[in-house]
Amino acid sequence: MKGNDVEPMVFGAVLLAASMHAGWNVVVKVGLDRFSSIVLLALFSALICLVLLPFFPLPAAASWPWLLASAMVHVVYKLTLVRAYEHGDLSQVYPLARGTAPLVVALVSAGFLGEAMTGAKLLSILLIGGGVCLMSLRGGAVGRMPPKAFVFALATAGCTASYTLLDGVGARLSGSASGFIILLSIFDGLFTCAYAVSRRGLRMLVQLAPAWRMGFAAGAMSLASYWIAIWAFTKAPIALVAALRETSVLFAVLFAVFFLKERVGAGRIAAAVAIAAGVILMRL
Template identity: 45%
Template sequence: MSLGVFLAVLAAAFLHALWNALIKLGTSKAGGMLVLSIAEIPIGLSVALFRPFPDAHVWWWLIASGCTHFCYKSFLVFAYERGDLSRVYPIARGAAPMVVALVGAFALADAITLHEYLGVAVLGFGILLMARGVFTRGEDRKLLPFALGSACATATYTMIDGLGARVSGDAVAYVAWVFVVDGLIFTTGILLWKGFGIVPRQGKAWAVASFASAASYGAYAVSVWAMTVAPLAVVAALRETSILFAVLIGWLAFGEKMGVDKAVAAVVIVAGVVLTRL
């Protein structure tokens, strides 16, 4: 991997942590996620309209992905309403590859190797350490099921999109339409659920959430590009430095408490993820 690609993937990891931080920053997490989803629609269309239109059978994958993203975003909103970025993000981000690896182990013969099993064990230990901090520091325990729910949804849409992109035959178009479908489903669902009172009235909220949406697309686009010019496993592992970025942003920008236990747990989670990806 060249230095340029290395730095680009690090930038993508930072962007992923950044858009989560921007959603956490707003007073209304659901309102921020709503604006992010609305902004996803024109971003996705700006790419999709210049690619071949998906075949009919691809739309089942896109709709499934959009529904799963709705669950992912909803769980993430609930978790951020109850916990710190530096606590929620490592659990939500770190548990997802563990779920994928475990499901793969049961669903597919010889799906994971010995060092990947070791990675799952390290991941589990790191997540337990991070979750333990919720109890020892008197934080809202309800963040845990929501963070883990977000991780399960992430694992689900990862598998859906991986298969859907293959079925479509055009990964770029598929990802663009995922943004469009995801944006439409979440926007419609959250407005029916919460009502129009959830729509932010401040221009700053729209600007911040729209930037978060652009950062989300940029993070994914850079990662996809990097996987075309560098080893997939190395890129996938390097992307997980986003966990460390999120912890640092929470500590330095939001003033979240940073004990040794939280820092160690974050490093252990990153190590576990790297082992499962390499």
């Protein structure tokens, strides 16, 4: 592809991934206790990938350090996300956790990865990131965002930026985006389950069995969403893909309003307009 253009297929695929990412967050918010939900998600993502592993080439050895580091960051990401949801609304936590990450990714990509960024592309990233943050800081059904939810949401954003950069570089070194995401998901599942067992014992995995349908749905959406993102990292600048993924907040707010009955005021409508403007500018 040429320059910083996001081809129509990549653009549409990342938007689809954004909707699935918001979908699995809704499942985590309304399912079992948050920790159990996230463990179940990681477990089923790993199981699906174990079935798929023989059909895809393994990633190149050069990408493995990036892959293993990313898998560990993904575990921390899940834990901070769970804690954030314990203290705040979906429509509060999710936008802040996602919205600040593209700004960090854009700066690091330009400064250390040599990705050129035009004024229009930078403005689109700022509109999306700023709109996402505004949507969160306007408060939710319980009013202003609780301090603990704010802190854990920012920690989640830091993890998001970190694994996005690790995966962007790793996927490009892997020679196989599919092999990279499959192996990443397997290690992520192993690390997450190991942590869960250390906290709650082996009985926890047995107790999760009755909720396997929810786990499969969330795991499949999570895997499909990030599989698309990993592929997109090899086709477009990492910063642009990272920003476009954060349109998932629009889907998250819609889900929060229609399924979780959370309130949305004028401030969040204005934030949604800013995000939409950023997406349109990026496409143009």
